[in-house]
Amino acid sequence: MSAAPQAPGLASYPDEVREEVARVREVVARLHAELPRWELVVWTAGNVSQRLTTADLFVIKPSGVTYDELTPESMVVCTLDGELVDGTRSPSSDTAAHAYVYRHMPHVGGVVHTHSTYATAWAARGEPVPCVLTMMADEFGGDVPVGPFALIGDDSIGQGIVETLSESRSPAVLMRNHGPFTIGADAKAAVKAAVMVEEVARTVHISRQLGEPTRIPQDRVDSLYDRYQNVYGR
Numbered sequence: 001m002s003a004a005p006q007a008p009g010l011a012s013y014p015d016e017v018r019e020e021v022a023r024v025r026e027v028v029a030r031l032h033a034e035l036p037r038w039e040l041v042v043w044t045a046g047n048v049s050q051r052l053t054t055a056d057l058f059v060i061k062p063s064g065v066t067y068d069e070l071t072p073e074s075m076v077v078c079t080l081d082g083e084l085v086d087g088t089r090s091p092s093s094d095t096a097a098h099a100y101v102y103r104h105m106p107h108v109g110g111v112v113h114t115h116s117t118y119a120t121a122w123a124a125r126g127e128p129v130p131c132v133l134t135m136m137a138d139e140f141g142g143d144v145p146v147g148p149f150a151l152i153g154d155d156s157i158g159q160g161i162v163e164t165l166s167e168s169r170s171p172a173v174l175m176r177n178h179g180p181f182t183i184g185a186d187a188k189a190a191v192k193a194a195v196m197v198e199e200v201a202r203t204v205h206i207s208r209q210l211g212e213p214t215r216i217p218q219d220r221v222d223s224l225y226d227r228y229q230n231v232y233g234r
C-alpha cells in the first residue's frame with residue numbers, strides 16, 4: 001500500500017536533517033535484522049524506531065513488510081504526532097505508541113516492540129517478572145513491570161508504556177495480553193533491552209519449573225544496578 005505524506009515532506013527540512021534521516025534509516029533498517037536474529041519476532045510482528053536529534057521526527061519501519069525485505073530506503077519518517085513525512089508505504093501499526101513515548105519521555109531516543117515468546121507469555125498472565133537474577137538487577141533495576149491492556153492504533157498503548165515506565169527503572173514493560181515494549185537512549189539500546197527482557201523472562205520461567213526462585217534483596221538490587229549502569233563497560 002502506498003502512503004501519502006500527512007505533514008510537510010522531507011524536502012522542507014534543512015540539509016542536516018535530511019542527512020541525519022539517511023543515517024538513521026540505515027541504523028533502523030540494520031537493527032530490524034536483529035529481531036529475527038535473536039528470535040524475538042515471527043513474520044512481521046515487531047518494530048524498531050529511533051528519534052532524530054536534529055528535528056522532532058523519528059524513523060520506523062513500514063507496516064507489514066517482512067524483515068528480509070526491509071531496506072534503509074523503505075524506512076518511514078514520521079513527526080512526533082505520528083504523521084507521515086517521508087516514505088512510500090504506511091508506517092508501522094505501532095507508530096502512535098512510539099510517537100507518544102517520544103512526546104512524553106524526552107530522554108528516550110529509541111523504542112522497540114516485539115512479541116518475543118517468553119516475555120509475551122508473562123504479559124499474557126499479567127504478571128511482572130520478579131527480580132531474581134543479577135542480570136535483572138543490572139539491566140532493569142528491579143522487576144520487569146506489566147502495563148495495562150490497551151488497544152492498538154491510538155494513544156492507549158503509548159499512555160500505558162509511559163505511565164508504567166515512569167514509575168520504574170526498567171527499560172521494558174510487558175503490555176498486558178500483548179507483549180514487550182522497550183526504550184533506550186537510542187534504537188540499539190532499546191533492541192538490547194528487548195533481547196534482555198526475553199532472556200530473563202525465559203530464565204525465570206524455567207527457574208519456576210524447579211520451584212520458587214528467590215528474590216534479590218533491594219539493597220543488593222540497587223548496588224548491582226548502580227555498578228552496571230555507571231561502571232560496567234566504561
Ligand SMILES: O=C(CO)[C@@H](O)[C@@H](O)COP(=O)(O)O
Pocket residue numbers: 044045046047061062063064065091092093094113152
Ligand atoms: O502488535 C502488533 C499486531 O498485533 C504489531 O506490533 C505487529 O504485528 C507489527 O506490525 P507492523 O508490521 O509494525 O505494522
